Amino acid sequence: MAPPHPRRPKHGGLRTDNRHHPYQERKLPGHETKEDRHKYQITNLNNLQKRNKDELQKAADKSKADEREIEKLRKRADEDDKEIRKLRQQLGTRMSIPPAERQPEIKVTTREQAATEEYAKFQESLIIFGTKAVQEQRLRAEAAEQEVSRLRALGEELETSRAVLQDQVAHFELAMVTSADDYTRSALEAQAKRSISMVQGYQNDVAREKNTVEKLRTTVADRDRALRGSEQKSKDQAIELQYAQTQLAAYKRRAENEREVANEQADLIKRLNKENSRLAKMS
Numbered sequence: 001m002a003p004p005h006p007r008r009p010k011h012g013g014l015r016t017d018n019r020h021h022p023y024q025e026r027k028l029p030g031h032e033t034k035e036d037r038h039k040y041q042i043t044n045l046n047n048l049q050k051r052n053k054d055e056l057q058k059a060a061d062k063s064k065a066d067e068r069e070i071e072k073l074r075k076r077a078d079e080d081d082k083e084i085r086k087l088r089q090q091l092g093t094r095m096s097i098p099p100a101e102r103q104p105e106i107k108v109t110t111r112e113q114a115a116t117e118e119y120a121k122f123q124e125s126l127i128i129f130g131t132k133a134v135q136e137q138r139l140r141a142e143a144a145e146q147e148v149s150r151l152r153a154l155g156e157e158l159e160t161s162r163a164v165l166q167d168q169v170a171h172f173e174l175a176m177v178t179s180a181d182d183y184t185r186s187a188l189e190a191q192a193k194r195s196i197s198m199v200q201g202y203q204n205d206v207a208r209e210k211n212t213v214e215k216l217r218t219t220v221a222d223r224d225r226a227l228r229g230s231e232q233k234s235k236d237q238a239i240e241l242q243y244a245q246t247q248l249a250a251y252k253r254r255a256e257n258e259r260e261v262a263n264e265q266a267d268l269i270k271r272l273n274k275e276n277s278r279l280a281k282m283s
Helices: 034-095 110-178 182-282
Strands: none
Touching: 034 110, 034 182, 110 182
């Protein structure tokens, strides 16, 4: 009859007593062999390597997501630039008409006034939108810089892990020299060789990650310069739009003044006509 399965802890976690699985050899604390301790250390080092690789993969995924977000911002900025160029072209076409060919401002209707006011409001909303877009681009650039800093810190952590692994290899070599048991010595030699290979693999991984971090830093710097150039361009466009809005306001005021002058002239003509009629009747 097979021995019963050992009882599990009531609330989870690991046992702190000396009970063991019936099919495993009993090993009390402090009585593990050197080979078991070395295997345990190698397992911990492998787990550390796996965690480092997972962190680097997450960083790479985050960098790709940032690239997609920056591409969206760039497309949105291009669309805004096209719209602003279209508005500037319309404004330039309207202002290029000679004053002699323009219709008298007396004939400006209420519908045209409403369209002019709506156009001024639309320009103002474009200025506000451009300011918000510039602020958003600046925040994206700062987030990318923080991501590069985090990747640099991760590279330093990998370098520290490599130093720890080198210390472990040195410890294994010392234990191999001081041990008198041939079997233990051969086992330690095999463990040391595997550890050396693993350290070399870690060194290669660290070198690759350093290159990746450097490339990311260069990419983020280029994007930051591009965003700053786009910000300056948006500021210049906002200034041009504000100037166009000022010109439209002056144009509207001039139209109102000319309308008042035309009304006064019409009243004067009416009075002169009445006076001429009165004089004609008297004569």
